[in-house]
Amino acid sequence: MSDVKVRFAPSPTGFLHIGSARTALFNWLYARNHSGEFILRIEDTDKERSDNRFLDEILQSLKWLGMAWDGEIYYQSRRYNIYKEAADRLVSENKAYHEETEKGRAIRLKIAKEYVVVFYDIVRDRIEVNSNTLDDLVLMKSDGSPTYNFACVVDDAAMGITHVIRGDDHIANTPKQILVYQALGIKPPKFAHIPLILGEDKSRMSKRHGATSIQEYRQKGYMPEAIVNFISLMGWSPKDNREKLSVEQIIKLFSLKSIVKTGAVFNIKKLNWLNGEYIRERPIPELTDFVQALLQQRGVTWQDYDRQWLEGVVKSFQTRFCNIDEFIEKSRFLFENEVIFDRQAKEQYLSLTVQLERLKLLARRLDAVNDFSPSAVEAVIRGLSCELGVKPAEIIHPARVALTGASATPGIFDVICLIGKKRVIARLHDACSVL
């Protein structure tokens, strides 16, 4: 058994976003690395802003990312008596006092002047703050609920938390909390303040920087292992030049001491690359399940859709997409009846009479093919190019545009089969209709 016990303490006032997911991850990794405990505590003392909708979402995101917590979930809203008791004790010991305000009676902690609070942070080493910069800390609000800094300390102590791993933005809270620990006569846990995740402009990542909630990334088709791998690399590294790591490998290598001190700018392009790596290594049946679920969510469908066909589509696109938006965008010619033409491609490949005449011929030959397989289609096209004395590309390029509207697609022989004979002939005819 290990003596490590950490916690993730979200407040249900918003969705689980990239930053807090990373905080949760580092806690979880640390616990797993030390065979310690990882508990979940819901800091729902703000009645106004807390919402069960957010709580459900946070729990779901955590599960989806694979971070299982140990034991029961704690809710601060159900522990008010514990905070009250602790606060009363401090008042009786003359370490805190009641304050009458317009809103009612609050309890504040007395903070001595000219006192230097020193603590050692695992990431940043020594930090010291003069108590003169601190006001007497409100412990219990006039509505009877505890303040964050108080409830947090009381709970961390009561739950036996050994390491508090949290965002950088809490550094300023730490001296205050240490003063609470001292008043309570309890030895503080160890602290590790991890750098924040930043947006493009280097300020703390927020909604205005684009998608920030884990759920959004899930819906966009990012895999949990890609996200875990990616966020673990913001502020931490295995130091051996590896980038793609399984969660087991990360757990094994993880260390709080190797966390960097500077904020990391969220780089979506790298996430895209990593997600693409995971997509490429996934077996087709599995990847198809993954894509299928997402397409369903988006309402993308096709009348002749069947599992085998979809697997073929996924196989053709496996190396060509890094998220579901890209998949949908690039494969639309398979799911929609109408072909959306790229203006330039059409200009280049479907404007000459010879090009259209070749397509007309191609349509006739293809129509005669009964076994509509990639190899059969290829034989037809190569045969035709030979007969006409032109390079296969002279037929392939116009055909690609006529059939898909685009100039960049998976291999044309596969594409033709995926579109299906009936639609292929129809599209070819449509393209030649101006003749």
Next chain:
RNA sequence: GGCCCUAUCGUCUAGCGGUUAGGACAACGGCUUUUCGAGCCGUUUACGCGGGUUCGAGUCCCGCUGGGGUCACCA
């Protein structure tokens, strides 16, 4: 503004007194090829500035500048 933290390619990072400053993403180019992608190969790009300490500084110290965080009866 006070307080606190921080500073290596555009971005994520390795480095922990002596390195041709390494890797990854991105970008760019090449190979391959029916286009694109993937893959493989390659190129461009970094130690913010100024002082010290030292035989020697990206690495240690100080200052400056830049960036961030925080200053609630919100967490």
